[in-house]
Amino acid sequence: MDPLQSRSHFARAMPARLDMIQSVSGLILALFMWVHLLLVASILISKDAMYWVAGVMEARFLSADGHGYPWLVALFALLILVVFMVHGLLAMRKFPANWRQWQALDSHIRRMQHGDTTLWRWQAVTGFIMFFLGSAHLIIMAMDADKIGPHLSADRFISEGLWPMYLILLLSVEIHGVTGMYRLAVKWGLFDGDDPRRTRTRLKRLKIALTLFFLALGLATFAAYVKIGLEHAPQAGQRYQPGLDQSLAPGVHSPEGKHG
Numbered sequence: 001m002d003p004l005q006s007r008s009h010f011a012r013a014m015p016a017r018l019d020m021i022q023s024v025s026g027l028i029l030a031l032f033m034w035v036h037l038l039l040v041a042s043i044l045i046s047k048d049a050m051y052w053v054a055g056v057m058e059a060r061f062l063s064a065d066g067h068g069y070p071w072l073v074a075l076f077a078l079l080i081l082v083v084f085m086v087h088g089l090l091a092m093r094k095f096p097a098n099w100r101q102w103q104a105l106d107s108h109i110r111r112m113q114h115g116d117t118t119l120w121r122w123q124a125v126t127g128f129i130m131f132f133l134g135s136a137h138l139i140i141m142a143m144d145a146d147k148i149g150p151h152l153s154a155d156r157f158i159s160e161g162l163w164p165m166y167l168i169l170l171l172s173v174e175i176h177g178v179t180g181m182y183r184l185a186v187k188w189g190l191f192d193g194d195d196p197r198r199t200r201t202r203l204k205r206l207k208i209a210l211t212l213f214f215l216a217l218g219l220a221t222f223a224a225y226v227k228i229g230l231e232h233a234p235q236a237g238q239r240y241q242p243g244l245d246q247s248l249a250p251g252v253h254s255p256e257g258k259h260g
């Protein structure tokens with residue numbers, strides 16, 4: 001084939017390829033977020049449950065000294081950061097580029113009164129918030145991978161003052177993730193079946209149910225970390241030791257290298 005012709009074919013296929021990368025990276029991130037929220041919510045069962053989950057994440061069971069390998073968590077956080085950046089940058093190419101385009105979009109949304117177009121605006125706003133707060137959270141997780149556990153995580157909410165960031169991030173993630181999955185299903189016609197209109201109504205109901213479920217779970221988890229963070233504030237920075245609740249034993253210091 002003529003090289004000029006093949007180059008123009010490559011250029012023509014580019015937008016579709018970028019669209020596909022955006023969809024796949026979004027799917028990976030949404031699935032990751034649901035698993036992540038379930039793992040972080042282990043604090044609702046007990047501090048020991050969250051301590052155990054953190055231990056599995058850093059493969060504590062594989063290390064002879066029981067310290068685990070926090071760099072595994074750091075590496076994973078950096079990997080997610082890369083997927084996150086790719087997804088965010090690809091999404092930004094569809095943002096209106098200037099004020100006039102924003103105004104045109106706004107009046108279009110008003111005139112159309114079309115639910116899925118309004119959803120796009122919510123995706124753009126929550127995505128923009130997440131681009132900054134999510135990156136900050138991922139960088140903190142990568143740098144403090146050895147400081148994840150029922151007490152040190154709760155200390156981050158209260159003693160390190162990060163609770164407003166977590167609250168805003170939580171609301172954005174819940175809306176963005178489920179809405180994104182719904183839009184993916186509609187865009188690629190995943191569950192169209194015999195009657196796409198009926199399928200879309202069902203998908204909308206599922207979207208609302210999932211959003212409410214993850215919002216309720218996320219807010220309950222948030223409340224649990226805030227409560228522990230408040231109780232643990234006098235001993236902020238002390239790691240959790242299974243079998244010894246330090247909120248009842250002020251002044252107890254965990255041995256070097258213990259996690260939590």
Ligand code: HEM
Nearest residue numbers: 040076077080134141148153156166169170218219221222
């Ligand atoms: C490998 C990557 C990640 C790891 C290891 C991780 C780990 C954690 C941990 C341990 C917590 C508990 C609080 C703390 O220790 O500071 C937490 C909370 C949270 N994370 Fe992540 N996270 C990751 C990625 C993300 C991403 C990409 C997002 C969203 C963009 C996110 C959103 C949140 C939210 C909203 C909370 C608060 C949950 C709540 O209060 O219900 N995380 N994460």
